[in-house]
Amino acid sequence: MNEIFTMEDICKSYYTGYEELKVLKHVNLIVYKGEFISILGPSGSGKSTLMNIIGCLDTPTSGKYTLSGINISETDDIQLAKIRNKEIGFVFQSFFLLPRLTAWQNVELPLIYSGIPKNKRKEKAVDMLHKVGLSDKINNLPNQLSGGQQQRVAIARALVTDPTILLADEPTGALDQKTGISIIKYFEKLNKEGKTIIIITHDINVASYANRTFNILDGKLSEQVRFSNVL
Amino acid sequence: MFFESIRMSLKNITKNKMRSVLTMLGIVIGVVSIIALITIVQGATKNISNEVIELGGNKIYINVFGTALKQGLTQKDVELIEDLDNIRGISPTISGKATVVYEGKLIENVIVEGKNEVYFKADPDLLSCGRTINILDLESKNQVAVIGDNLVKELFFGVNPIGEKLIVNGVTYTVVGTFKASTGFSLGSTNDTVAIPYTTALRSLGVKSISTLDAYLDDTSLADQTIVEIKGILNRAFNYNEDAYSIYNMGDIIESFQSIMSMMSTLLVGIAAISLIVGGIGIMNMMLVSITERTTEIGLRKALGATPFAIRLQFVLEAIFLSLIGGIIGLILGMLLAFVLAEVMGIKAPVSLSTNLLAIGFSASVGIIFGYMPARKASQLNPIDALRSL
Structure with missing residues (x-):
């Protein structure tokens, strides 16, 4: 199988005053192309920090992180920005849509930073909104959309650059249960189409949709042995 | 991406109309005073020296006080x-x-x-x-x-x-x-x-x-x-008594008069430039507020792949547009004010092209100078902190 990324012995520490706070402790993780992975952990377990490192928003204190063959630990800000743009599609708990931009303008944002010409951008953005089932909401502002619709706009924005990984941080956290399930089901569909997906969550139900689930507790990552796997 | 940045900056300026107008006001006042002062001082200098020249730049005045004998x-x-x-x-x-x-x-x-x-x-x-x-x-x-x-x-x-x-x-x-x-x-x-x-x-x-x-x-x-x-x-x-007379060369008088006027005009422009700097600080202040307000947006843009340069460009452009629009409004008002003052004073005071360029150039550079610091701050924001701030 194709490795999308490998994490070897990743540690991350923060310094608060004179005290060293170890947030991630010797994390090892290999993710293969086409996998649907969930990382399950309570708040304060270090799961957000792990997500930031996977998403190239942060660099590890020690250890080696290789994404699509690039050693992330050794790259600078500008390269990180380009890697985020090309390799990662972010979906956040609170959507983070820009309130003044319409649905399609929000979706086109990452394309602006990839340097795609204007007419192509709109075409791609509209196409992607069509795929997430929002063809009739192209020109709506975020506040004219429901929570589920907003999250689907955010998913369209994450997918528009055709990233290597779709990285979702509590994607259902701000949604009611029914809408949340529909979003997760949409992730499932995307995964079946071949997209590599990583979901970070504290919700065991959400995590159960993934092929593989990892638990993170007190900065240590361990793979959950599935009941189905045992059988 | 450059045009995108221009569009985004202009959009943000038009969104906060009241705030943008108030911020621009500092620049407007600075540019108005520079243009009106330069124009009026130049006009007055020209008028007065024309009159002095009419009296005769080619003239020597001889005043004789005489002596007791003569x-x-x-x-x-x-x-x-x-x-x-x-x-x-x-x-x-x-x-x-x-x-x-x-x-x-x-x-x-x-x-x-x-x-x-x-x-x-x-x-x-x-x-x-x-x-x-x-x-x-x-x-x-x-x-x-x-x-x-x-x-x-x-x-x-x-x-x-x-x-x-x-x-x-x-x-x-x-x-x-x-x-x-x-x-x-x-x-x-x-x-x-x-x-x-x-x-x-x-x-x-x-x-x-x-x-x-x-x-x-x-x-x-x-x-x-x-x-x-x-x-x-x-x-x-007068028997070699040099106190008996005085001689003035009109040309010398005109020259020294003109140098006094140009000194005065430099001084006035200096004072007006101070008001532009104050306007610039106003812009810097507003940019800093705007960045604090839009921390999440900046974080999001960075997460989506905006390089530090792209963020910097967007905010510097915003500052430049603010000061440039202020500069153009100031230019128009300044020309009007100069015209009215010239009418009231009864002098001819045409606004020179160099004055216009000076005012526009000055306001644009105020934008760059005072916009760069906040823009740099925005580009250095850590996207994690920025996204967490909501």
Whole structure:
């Protein structure tokens, strides 16, 4: 199988005053192309920090992180920005849509930073909104959309650059249960189409949709042995 | 991406209209004051120096105080000066105060000046009607007068003064011409003057010698040498007593006047520039507020792949547009203000292209200078912290 990324012995520490706070402790993780992975952990377990490192928003204190063959630990800000743009599609708990931009303008944002010409951008953005089932909401502002619709706009924005990984941080956290399930089901569909997906969550139900689930507790990552796997 | 950044910056400016307008106000005031001040000072300088030049940039003024033995210059001394190489003509002035009467109307303390034909030839635009005092009047000591505009209005209301008889200190003169009204704050205003041939004045004003002399030069660049020669004549006339006379070169006076005006204009522009800097600080302040407000947006853009440069560009452009729009509004208002002030002051003050470029360039650079720091701050935001701040 194709490795999308490998994490070897990743540690991350923060310094608060004179005290060293170890947030991630010797994390090892290999993710293969086409996998649907969930990382399950309570708040304060270090799961957000792990997500930031996977998403190239942060660099590890020690250890080696290789994404699509690039050693992330050794790259600078500008390269990180380009890697985020090309390799990662972010979906956040609170959507983070820009309130003044319409649905399609929000979706086109990452394309602006990839340097795609204007007419192509709109075409791609509209196409992607069509795929997430929002063809009739192209020109709506975020506040004219429901929570589920907003999250689907955010998913369209994450997918528009055709990233290597779709990285979702509590994607259902701000949604009611029914809408949340529909979003997760949409992730499932995307995964079946071949997209590599990583979901970070504290919700065991959400995590159960993934092929593989990892638990993170007190900065240590361990793979959950599935009941189905045992059988 | 560059056009995208322009679009995003403009969008943000138009979104916060009230705030943008207030921020721009500082720049507007700065630019208005720079343009209005420069234009008015330049206009006034030009007007005043034009007037001074009209008085004669090619002129040397000689004032004679005399000594106990010799009160002033004699006709012979004047002729000696007149014969110098670089002298085109000499115009002596004999002045005194007199009481002027016309048909029962009486004005006291009128300035009566004895002039010659050179004075009138030096400025062909001096009269409004009638004729000048000519060489025949001087030779035959005619009792003729050219009178100032105010006197015409006061004495000859509704009457054509040419040919009328005017009594000056009891002697009857025929009015042959009238001076044009002098405008503005002219030094050599003729409005209240009665000019008569100086030969006549020598006899009738009771003055026996000439104390004021204007020497017109052929070549102003040789003025210094001519002054030396005139000093030689005057020294011999007054027994080498240098306190007996003073000589002013009009060219020197104009030069020093112009340097004072340019110093003043630099000073005023300096003061106006301070207000631009204050405006710039206002822009910086607003940019910092805007960045704090939009931390999440910045974090999101970074997560989506915006490089630090892209973020910096967006915010610097926003600051530049703010100050540039302020600069253009200021330019228009400044030109209007300059126009109104010029009308009120009665001077010509055209706004020069260089002033416009200066104002626009100044406001754009204020945008760059004061926009860069906040933009750099925005580009250095850690996307994690930025996204967490919601």
